[in-house]
Amino acid sequence: MTAKSAAHTIATFARRHRLRPMEALPWVLAVAAYFVFPDYLALGAQILATLLFGLSADLVLGYAGIVTLGHAAFYGVGAYTAGYLAAHGVGSPIIGLIAAMVAAGAVGFISGLIILRTQGLSILMLTLVVCVMLQEAANKMTSITGGADGLQGMEVQPVLGMFRFDMYGHTAYWYALGVLFLGWAVTRTIVHSSFGRSLTGIRENVARMNAIGTPVFFRLVTIYTISAMLAGAAGALIAETTQLVALNVLSVDLSGTILVMIILGGVGRLYGAFIGVPLYMIAQDRFSTIDPTYWYFWIGLLLVLVVAFARGGILGMADAVLRRFKRSP
Amino acid sequence: MTITARFLAALFTVTLAGIGIASAQTEIKVGVVSTMSGPDAQPGDEMNKGIDLYVKEHQKDLPAGVKVTLIYRDDTGANPDVAKRLATELVTRDHVNILAGAVWSPNAAAIASVATEAKVPFVIMNAAGASITRASPYIIRTSFTLWLVSTPIGQWAAKQGWKKAYTAVTDYAPGFDAEGGFTKGFTDGGGTVIDKVRMPFPTDDYSPFIQRIKDSKPNVAFIFVPAGKKATAVMKAWNDLGLTKAGIKLVTTQDVMLDEELPNMGDAPLGIVSAGTYSNAATRAANQVFLNAWRNAYGEKPIADFMSVAGWDGMAAIFDVVKQTNGKFDGDAAMKILSNWKTTDSPRGPISIDPNTRDVIENVYIRRVENLNGKLANVEFETIPNVKDPWKEANPPK
Numbered sequence: 088m089t090a091k092s093a094a095h096t097i098a099t100f101a102r103r104h105r106l107r108p109m110e111a112l113p114w115v116l117a118v119a120a121y122f123v124f125p126d127y128l129a130l131g132a133q134i135l136a137t138l139l140f141g142l143s144a145d146l147v148l149g150y151a152g153i154v155t156l157g158h159a160a161f162y163g164v165g166a167y168t169a170g171y172l173a174a175h176g177v178g179s180p181i182i183g184l185i186a187a188m189v190a191a192g193a194v195g196f197i198s199g200l201i202i203l204r205t206q207g208l209s210i211l212m213l214t215l216v217v218c219v220m221l222q223e224a225a226n227k228m229t230s231i232t233g234g235a236d237g238l239q240g241m242e243v244q245p246v247l248g249m250f251r252f253d254m255y256g257h258t259a260y261w262y263a264l265g266v267l268f269l270g271w272a273v274t275r276t277i278v279h280s281s282f283g284r285s286l287t288g289i290r291e292n293v294a295r296m297n298a299i300g301t302p303v304f305f306r307l308v309t310i311y312t313i314s315a316m317l318a319g320a321a322g323a324l325i326a327e328t329t330q331l332v333a334l335n336v337l338s339v340d341l342s343g344t345i346l347v348m349i350i351l352g353g354v355g356r357l358y359g360a361f362i363g364v365p366l367y368m369i370a371q372d373r374f375s376t377i378d379p380t381y382w383y384f385w386i387g388l389l390l391v392l393v394v395a396f397a398r399g400g401i402l403g404m405a406d407a408v409l410r411r412f413k414r415s416p
Numbered sequence: 417m418t419i420t421a422r423f424l425a426a427l428f429t430v431t432l433a434g435i436g437i438a439s440a441q442t443e444i445k446v447g448v449v450s451t452m453s454g455p456d457a458q459p460g461d462e463m464n465k466g467i468d469l470y471v472k473e474h475q476k477d478l479p480a481g482v483k484v485t486l487i488y489r490d491d492t493g494a495n496p497d498v499a500k501r502l503a504t505e506l507v508t509r510d511h512v513n514i515l516a517g518a519v520w521s522p523n524a525a526a527i528a529s530v531a532t533e534a535k536v537p538f539v540i541m542n543a544a545g546a547s548i549t550r551a552s553p554y555i556i557r558t559s560f561t562l563w564l565v566s567t568p569i570g571q572w573a574a575k576q577g578w579k580k581a582y583t584a585v586t587d588y589a590p591g592f593d594a595e596g597g598f599t600k601g602f603t604d605g606g607g608t609v610i611d612k613v614r615m616p617f618p619t620d621d622y623s624p625f626i627q628r629i630k631d632s633k634p635n636v637a638f639i640f641v642p643a644g645k646k647a648t649a650v651m652k653a654w655n656d657l658g659l660t661k662a663g664i665k666l667v668t669t670q671d672v673m674l675d676e677e678l679p680n681m682g683d684a685p686l687g688i689v690s691a692g693t694y695s696n697a698a699t700r701a702a703n704q705v706f707l708n709a710w711r712n713a714y715g716e717k718p719i720a721d722f723m724s725v726a727g728w729d730g731m732a733a734i735f736d737v738v739k740q741t742n743g744k745f746d747g748d749a750a751m752k753i754l755s756n757w758k759t760t761d762s763p764r765g766p767i768s769i770d771p772n773t774r775d776v777i778e779n780v781y782i783r784r785v786e787n788l789n790g791k792l793a794n795v796e797f798e799t800i801p802n803v804k805d806p807w808k809e810a811n812p813p814k
Binding site for chain 2: 126127129130133226234235236237239254255256325329330331332333335336375376379380381382383
């Protein structure tokens with residue numbers, strides 16, 4: 088390796104975590120959407136909250152390579168924590184959010200200590216088991232969760248004592264956008280840190296990471312806990328903005344759907360969720376409005392097309408196109 | 417590209433539809449939240465068919481220049497958060513005048529807060545959880561409650577001189593209501609419930625529960641599962657384990673002896689007694705009118721059941737609001753008419769809305785499954801007139 092190319096490589100690595108102008112695009116779009124689609128803010132807030140959930144799922148799946156089918160467990164714990172507090176007099180949304188993160192993080196830490204000792208299919212099964220067990224527990228503990236009727240009677244106070252959650256979703260939209268921004272800042276910092284890099288290393292080659300002395304298990308538990316906290320925050324957002332929690336926040340269905348959304352956008356690329364989640368949810372909204380009986384078919388068709396023609400998700404396809412342009416000047 | 421093109425085409429269609437709607441005269445929009453996809457779509461389909469049929473048959477009765485448009489949204493099953501979002505969107509985006517539908521009780525309870533905040537009347541056409549009508553002053557219900565049908569069947573069972581009962585219900589709120597209603601009716605009549613079991617919602621294998629009933633040898637068993645394929649599954653287990661031969665009687669509600677599921681049950685249900693608000697085999701003139709319209713619209717194959725009739729009656733109430741106000745009403749004006757609504761010619765007999773509770777008052781029929789011209793049918797043999805929801809009578813609002 089020549090000195091010049093080494094310097095070039097170092098410069099590339101040094102640049103990769105610098106903010107690029109393109110990264111402002113999602114936020115500009117999100118603010119613009121508020122003014123362009125005033126009738127769609129309730130959906131918008133749900134998309135933003137789900138985006139945070141997608142980011143957290145991408146941290147474990149895309150970066151750390153932990154294949155999970157139970158990520159809704161943390162989302163659900165967060166949602167029920169925030170919901171339970173709001174239904175029992177602690178109506179401050181910020182306190183609810185923080186409590187939800189702590190509770191979800193605790194569940195993530197404890198289950199991670201057990202689950203992350205295994206690999207491959209066992210991880211898949213164990214994450215699934217945690218999710219199903221929590222859902223069944225929520226179904227049985229009707230006095231706390233309301234069971235199949237859902238947790239009703241939440242009274243969420245205005246954000247910072249000033250902005251009431253309204254039916255049209257004005258407050259919900261800004262609140263979700265703010266929390267998402269913080270979540271994104273944390274996620275971005277993590278994936279570009281040396282800790283984030285070591286996660287990618289673990290994903291690509293566990294044996295080598297062990298050999299060079301990386302505390303693999305500890306790293307995995309850490310990222311699993313952080314991801315669980317973010318998922319818990321997303322769950323709290325959904326609970327507080329819709330003022331309702333139901334058993335499906337803990338469903339395996341949801342765990343699968345969030346994976347589908349980030350795969351649609353592109354896994355392990357931070358912005359995959361920013362493409363996949365809105366695309367999936369807007370498509371779902373449009374299709375189910377136009378064709379309320381067979382809308383699932385159109386969603387399925389969309390997914391088949393993406394899987395067939397855009398491997399690596401939409402961002403992966405975009406990369407491939409860009410590369411072709413660069414190669415043939 | 418394909419996706420973008422599809423999406424743009426879809427957007428374009430919606431815009432066109434929007435323009436088309438805007439050019440009509442007075443239009444009353446009814447937003448229906450129903451279940452149209454997924455494993456639980458069948459009850460939603462029954463309800464929607466009843467709603468569509470009423471609009472089709474009676475659109476011509478509306479004052480000149482007024483029309484009723486239905487906007488359907490799919491809640492995909494018992495998903496209260498989805499139902500709430502859909503109801504919110506129906507109000508904020510589509511500006512519906514009335515909300516309607518709701519197959520599932522949790523969904524109805526979730527929609528209640530939207531109705532309250534938007535001051536939009538919400539006509540519940542199936543969801544049968546007893547307490548739901550209290551969740552919002554903008555709710556009326558045209559279907560039934562599980563207390564309303566299970567209490568009379570408990571009383572009837574006690575009157576047969578049966579002393580020991582066993583209850584088996586699905587483990588969710590309407591199941592608890594069914595259990596509560598039957599237990600109240602049966603114990604007030606002098607019987608004892610010797611044991612009870614709550615069966616998990618997702619299961620389709622009822623043999624272990626039915627076996628437990630068989631082992632404890634009660635005189636009578638009361639079973640409730642949600643209407644649909646689960647009803648057939650539970651009857652299959654009952655038949656396979658030979659409980660009728662073992663001398664155990666079965667009583668249940670119309671959810672299990674479902675008119676449209678009877679043809680799938682073989683001879684197993686013959687002689688089984690249930691309580692219900694509607695039977696397809698009823699000979700009332702209004703029912704014949706309804707069934708003729710149904711056959712003309714849908715043919716012989718789909719069989720109308722109590723959910724179709726509740727949808728039909730719910731639309732009748734909505735149409736009466738439109739007729740009386742010439743299509744010009746706000747939420748409160750509509751609620752005044754809806755909560756005093758009554759009719760004598762529902763397919764299930766006379767029904768009315770109790771102005772105090774905004775819940776339905778209707779006849780409960782005790783029916784026995786018999787073979788009518790080669791087809792099994794729920795034949796009504798006893799009528800308990802004008803029943804109010806017993807749960808609300810026993811639990812007055814605080």
